Amino acid sequence: MNLRALVGHRESAAPAVAGECRALVEGLWEPTWLVDGRSLRVLAVNDAALALLGRHRDEVLEQPAEAVLDTPEDMAFWAVAQQPGADTALLSRTLVPRPGGGTLHLERRIHRLQGPGAPDAYLVSLRDLTPERQALEERDTLIAELRATLESTADGLLVTDLQGRIRAFNRRFAQMWQLPEALATGDDEAIYAWMLDAAAEPEAYLRQLEAVERGVLVPATDRFKLRSGRVVERVVLTQWSRGRPLGRVWSFRDLSERLAADQRIETLATTDPLTGVPNRRQLTERVATALIEVQRQRGRIALLLLDVDRFKQINDSLGQGMGDRVLAEVCSRIRTCLRDGDVVGRVGGDQFAMLIHHAGAEAAEHAARRILRATEAPYEIEGAQFTLTCSIGVALFPEAADTAHDLLRRAETAMQAAKADGRAGFRFHRTGSQDDEVRKRVRLDHAMRQVLARDGFRLHYQPQVDLSTGRVVGTEALIRWRDPTHGDISPADFIPVAEASGFIVQIGDWVLSQAVRQAASWYAAGRAMPVSVNVSALQFQQADFATRVSRLLAEHRLPPALLELELTESILVRDAAEALERLEALAALGVQLAIDDFGTGYSSLAYLKRFPLDALKIDRRFVRGLPGDESDAAIVRAIVQMAHALGLRVVAEGVELEAQRGFLAGLGCHTYQGFLFAPALDAQALWEVIEPEKALPAA
Numbered sequence: 001m002n003l004r005a006l007v008g009h010r011e012s013a014a015p016a017v018a019g020e021c022r023a024l025v026e027g028l029w030e031p032t033w034l035v036d037g038r039s040l041r042v043l044a045v046n047d048a049a050l051a052l053l054g055r056h057r058d059e060v061l062e063q064p065a066e067a068v069l070d071t072p073e074d075m076a077f078w079a080v081a082q083q084p085g086a087d088t089a090l091l092s093r094t095l096v097p098r099p100g101g102g103t104l105h106l107e108r109r110i111h112r113l114q115g116p117g118a119p120d121a122y123l124v125s126l127r128d129l130t131p132e133r134q135a136l137e138e139r140d141t142l143i144a145e146l147r148a149t150l151e152s153t154a155d156g157l158l159v160t161d162l163q164g165r166i167r168a169f170n171r172r173f174a175q176m177w178q179l180p181e182a183l184a185t186g187d188d189e190a191i192y193a194w195m196l197d198a199a200a201e202p203e204a205y206l207r208q209l210e211a212v213e214r215g216v217l218v219p220a221t222d223r224f225k226l227r228s229g230r231v232v233e234r235v236v237l238t239q240w241s242r243g244r245p246l247g248r249v250w251s252f253r254d255l256s257e258r259l260a261a262d263q264r265i266e267t268l269a270t271t272d273p274l275t276g277v278p279n280r281r282q283l284t285e286r287v288a289t290a291l292i293e294v295q296r297q298r299g300r301i302a303l304l305l306l307d308v309d310r311f312k313q314i315n316d317s318l319g320q321g322m323g324d325r326v327l328a329e330v331c332s333r334i335r336t337c338l339r340d341g342d343v344v345g346r347v348g349g350d351q352f353a354m355l356i357h358h359a360g361a362e363a364a365e366h367a368a369r370r371i372l373r374a375t376e377a378p379y380e381i382e383g384a385q386f387t388l389t390c391s392i393g394v395a396l397f398p399e400a401a402d403t404a405h406d407l408l409r410r411a412e413t414a415m416q417a418a419k420a421d422g423r424a425g426f427r428f429h430r431t432g433s434q435d436d437e438v439r440k441r442v443r444l445d446h447a448m449r450q451v452l453a454r455d456g457f458r459l460h461y462q463p464q465v466d467l468s469t470g471r472v473v474g475t476e477a478l479i480r481w482r483d484p485t486h487g488d489i490s491p492a493d494f495i496p497v498a499e500a501s502g503f504i505v506q507i508g509d510w511v512l513s514q515a516v517r518q519a520a521s522w523y524a525a526g527r528a529m530p531v532s533v534n535v536s537a538l539q540f541q542q543a544d545f546a547t548r549v550s551r552l553l554a555e556h557r558l559p560p561a562l563l564e565l566e567l568t569e570s571i572l573v574r575d576a577a578e579a580l581e582r583l584e585a586l587a588a589l590g591v592q593l594a595i596d597d598f599g600t601g602y603s604s605l606a607y608l609k610r611f612p613l614d615a616l617k618i619d620r621r622f623v624r625g626l627p628g629d630e631s632d633a634a635i636v637r638a639i640v641q642m643a644h645a646l647g648l649r650v651v652a653e654g655v656e657l658e659a660q661r662g663f664l665a666g667l668g669c670h671t672y673q674g675f676l677f678a679p680a681l682d683a684q685a686l687w688e689v690i691e692p693e694k695a696l697p698a699a
């Protein structure tokens with residue numbers, strides 16, 4: 001409907017026009033009224049205006065214009081409206097009381113209708129801004145609430161659009177990434193570069209990021225480490241609006257404390273707080289894991305259970321604090337006796353369990369003896385000096401049991417048996433056949449002691465022959481034991497028993513003095529014939545070993561160069577620093593030092609260079625396959641080359657065939673010994689080989 005056209009009629013037919021104007025105003029959506037231009041009285045007003053302002057039609061119709069809206073601004077407008085040059089229009093916002101309470105935010109427009117045919121009237125219309133204002137206020141509140149939520153979370157949050165442009169991040173994010181103040185308002189690239197630089201492994205970080213970006217809409221979670229050492233979990237979620245992805249929310253959570261706490265809980269749950277070693281629970285688990293592994297490889301393990309004898313007395317007499325110190329010391333001594341990979345755990349008040357890998361009866365026995373020796377050495381704690389003993393029970397897998405729980409129980413029973421046996425010792429958990437074996441070893445050990453006491457051992461000497469000249473240039477002393485009933489007993493059988501029981505020290509002493517005496521007597525007879533003597537680890541470890549050697553040489557007036565000591569590789573590896581000291585003392589005496597059974601142990605160039613050695617003996621296991629076995633040939637060739645490079649003499653053992661001799665000579669090996677030339681002979685027979693013309697002088 002055309003307002004102007006309609007209102008234009010009023011001039012010609014005033015009452016009809018007033019009615020039309022009213023109808024026109026009534027028909028408008030907006031709250032509107034019409035004010036007569038001359039009288040400034042309200043001509044017409046629509047229901048929308050009356051409802052909004054809470055007025056009744058009769059209150060305003062024909063009334064002065066300000067009867068509808070009486071704000072100061074409106075009143076001022078109408079007051080001067082008749083004056084020449086006065087404003088003909090007004091547009092502004094205003095506040096009026098809402099009928100029934102509250103305030104209305106209005107935009108009011110007064111507009112004088114002008115132009116040909118237009119009635120002389122003012123059209124006043126209102127726009128209710130209240131809902132818009134409310135929406136704005138609500139949005140501001142919502143934003144404030146969201147911001148507060150963003151800031152109140154413990155996670156670092158970063159909001160980006162789909163192109164990765166940063167839209168917002170919270171303070172925690174800036175803290176977590178240690179974002180400098182200047183960067184916080186910096187450009188996106190600088191922030192991203194900073195983040196990349198803060199990652200402990202930038203390459204991996206980038207790869208993870210790319211993976212996240214590829215899967216735009218898929219929620220992703222990953223973890224990475226910062227250079228500060230902190231571990232961060234990242235969760236990426238897509239932001240949606242009306243079914244369309246808008247961007248992503250990256251939340252970063254610092255897991256370091258949680259992981260450390262988990263670790264602490266795990267440690268508390270699995271370790272013994274006093275000694276720091278695994279507790280019973282963890283030890284049992286470790287045994288169970290080892291069993292699975294060992295079963296697969298058909299291997300063996302030994303479980304030793306140690307109980308400190310009469311620990312209650314220690315606790316009662318020295319106090320519980322000291323008792324704890326003693327247990328800690330016992331534990332640390334046990335640890336020194338174990339190899340890497342073996343495990344000690346505290347499984348009870350004064351009980352420790354040791355898991356020994358790859359150990360059969362012999363190795364377990366060695367370990368038990370080592371541990372007993374270590375724990376029985378004198379203690380000095382806070383000025384108190386004392387000694388203690390321990391009892392050990394040994395259970396072997398697969399003989400004794402095949403579960404961790406049973407193995408522990410068997411070790412415990414064996415430990416109880418050791419206690420019942422008088423303490424300060426060890427016992428195996430026994431099956432019948434093991435019993436037999438141990439009985440045999442005990443008998444052998446006993447017999448050995450008696451043989452030594454009545455001087456029943458003999459030494460034989462195996463000639464060592466120069467490969468280039470064919471002359472005998474040395475001998476190896478080998479112990480012999482002939483039992484009246486059992487005949488010859490091989491050193492390969494009784495030496496390990498003597499080593500396990502410690503009796504090897506006495507046997508070794510005897511061999512050494514016997515060999516020195518023999519070499520001295522050959523020397524006195526005009527034959528400088530070097531003698532090599534096997535030295536066991538335990539013997540070598542005696543603190544006064546070098547002194548004893550020196551005393552023997554002096555006593556028999558043997559030039560030190562005529563005595564060679566054969567040591568096994570394990571001696572050098574076990575306690576390298578101490579071994580070096582002892583070897584240097586021996587080298588200083590002038591005796592020769594050789595590594596026996598070279599290649600079977602822990603061959604390492606490092607120790608060959610470090611120790612003052614003179615010779616290497618190639619183990620006869622490598623000589624056996626010569627010259628046909630390629631791997632033996634390669635090993636022997638490598639050993640000879642290495643010895644040449646280090647300026648060491650090489651002696652090949654166990655040469656039985658001419659072809660072996662020829663091969664070794666071809667390689668430049670210096671000497672050999674073996675049945676090809678002669679087995680170990682008694683001194684008389686050897687003399688006949690080396691000095692057929694001369695009679696043997698008495699040893």
Ligand SMILES: Nc1nc2c(ncn2[C@@H]2O[C@@H]3COP(=O)(O)O[C@H]4[C@@H](O)[C@H](n5cnc6c(=O)[nH]c(N)nc65)O[C@@H]4COP(=O)(O)O[C@H]3[C@H]2O)c(=O)[nH]1
Nearest residue numbers: 478479491492495511534535536654655656673674675676
């Ligand atoms: N198949 C074969 N064997 C040969 C040949 N030539 C020599 N043999 C044997 O090889 C062994 C060499 O001694 P070993 O490697 O030091 O190995 C020795 C050594 O480890 C130990 N042993 C012997 N006597 C002593 C000793 O006085 N003290 C110490 N600590 N250990 C000793 O007992 C091991 C065995 O000694 P034995 O039975 O005397 O065995 C000796 C010797 O008789 C050969 O051509 N073929």
